Amino acid sequence: MIHDPTEGEGPGITVRVAAKINLHLGVGAARPDGFHPLDTVYMAVSLYDDISAFGKRYFRIDTTSSGHIDIDDVPEGEDNIVAHAARALARLHGRRRTGRIVVDKSIPVAGGMAGGSADAAGALVALDRLWGLHTSDEDLVRLAGELGSDVPFALFGGTAHGTGRGELVRPIAHEATYWWVIVPSRAGLSTPEVFRCFDRLHPHAPAEPTSGGALLEWLEGQPGSPEELGALLHNDLQAPALELRPELADLLVEGTSAGAIRGLVSGSGPTCLFLCGSGEEAQRVAGELGAFGRRTVLVATGPVAGAHLVKYD
Numbered sequence: 001m002i003h004d005p006t007e008g009e010g011p012g013i014t015v016r017v018a019a020k021i022n023l024h025l026g027v028g029a030a031r032p033d034g035f036h037p038l039d040t041v042y043m044a045v046s047l048y049d050d051i052s053a054f055g056k057r058y059f060r061i062d063t064t065s066s067g068h069i070d071i072d073d074v075p076e077g078e079d080n081i082v083a084h085a086a087r088a089l090a091r092l093h094g095r096r097r098t099g100r101i102v103v104d105k106s107i108p109v110a111g112g113m114a115g116g117s118a119d120a121a122g123a124l125v126a127l128d129r130l131w132g133l134h135t136s137d138e139d140l141v142r143l144a145g146e147l148g149s150d151v152p153f154a155l156f157g158g159t160a161h162g163t164g165r166g167e168l169v170r171p172i173a174h175e176a177t178y179w180w181v182i183v184p185s186r187a188g189l190s191t192p193e194v195f196r197c198f199d200r201l202h203p204h205a206p207a208e209p210t211s212g213g214a215l216l217e218w219l220e221g222q223p224g225s226p227e228e229l230g231a232l233l234h235n236d237l238q239a240p241a242l243e244l245r246p247e248l249a250d251l252l253v254e255g256t257s258a259g260a261i262r263g264l265v266s267g268s269g270p271t272c273l274f275l276c277g278s279g280e281e282a283q284r285v286a287g288e289l290g291a292f293g294r295r296t297v298l299v300a301t302g303p304v305a306g307a308h309l310v311k312y313d
């Protein structure tokens with residue numbers, strides 16, 4: 001039986017939002033505001049959170065998971081980024097927050113896949129519809145950028161170049177589809193902690209982040225092979241993530257030994273990604289990595305769409 005956390009709620013809206021991975025994540029020295037300048041290439045992959053919104057007089061957020069995602073670490077009440085998103089949108093239009101929001105998660109929590117950012121983007125789109133606001137795209141993207149560095153990309157999806165602290169997004173047209181094996185960890189990693197570890201490891205980091213220019217040029221050219229993409233993957237937060245979770249280094253070796261083209265840490269980690277040559281290869285690598293039970297192993301494709309409406313009644 002398919003689990004439906006919104007059963008019996010009555011009419012509502014559901015927006016689906018994808019997880020992101022960073023094909024390139026270049027990080028520069030911390031700016032005066034504490035954020036790090038980024039040069040990143042995002043790709044949306046087929047792991048999704050569903051954000052549903054129902055018209056109510058009260059305002060309330062519930063988080064559920066129909067998959068095997070541990071939601072214990074999702075902040076509650078006003079600490080939840082979905083509450084921030086609702087407040088920002090309500091303030092822009094000078095109205096009260098109302099409605100019941102159900103966030104059904106399949107994106108790992110605190111995993112380096114921007115699950116919280118996806119929920120914020122989904123909430124902006126769902127509440128804009130529920131409240132009949134017709135917010136302009138400019139305002140939505142601006143609010144998204146204020147909510148978090150990865151939130152604007154969650155609106156766009158696809159493949160995109162991110163600069164600033166990640167919030168300045170330029171979509172890239174890239175036709176090919178890639179296969180990924182995704183291995184979340186049981187315990188998440190705090191993004192600020194990983195950035196602090198980056199600062200410790202690179203006390204003299206240049207102000208300019210490592211450029212993703214070669215990858216961008218490749219993506220914008222003729223479609224190439226997954227092997228070529230594998231050679232261009234780069235993550236400046238991998239070393240700090242491995243410093244905080246040394247056991248992930250063994251997992252990365254395990255994935256490439258099982259036949260993946262390349263393994264890397266996803267964003268600030270601890271989720272690990274394995275680029276595979278085809279769907280069959282991905283299933284085979286996933287089977288091998290999951291052979292000893294105890295760990296969750298997922299298969300996803302990318303690029304996929306950003307926040308989009310999947311139900312309206």
Ligand code: C5P
Pocket residue numbers: 034035036037038147148149150164165166191192195
């Ligand atoms: O904006 P976001 O919610 O992604 O940021 C979470 C935290 O990660 C920030 O408070 C900051 O400590 C760190 N961060 C950073 N540089 C970035 C993005 C995030 O230092 N470009």
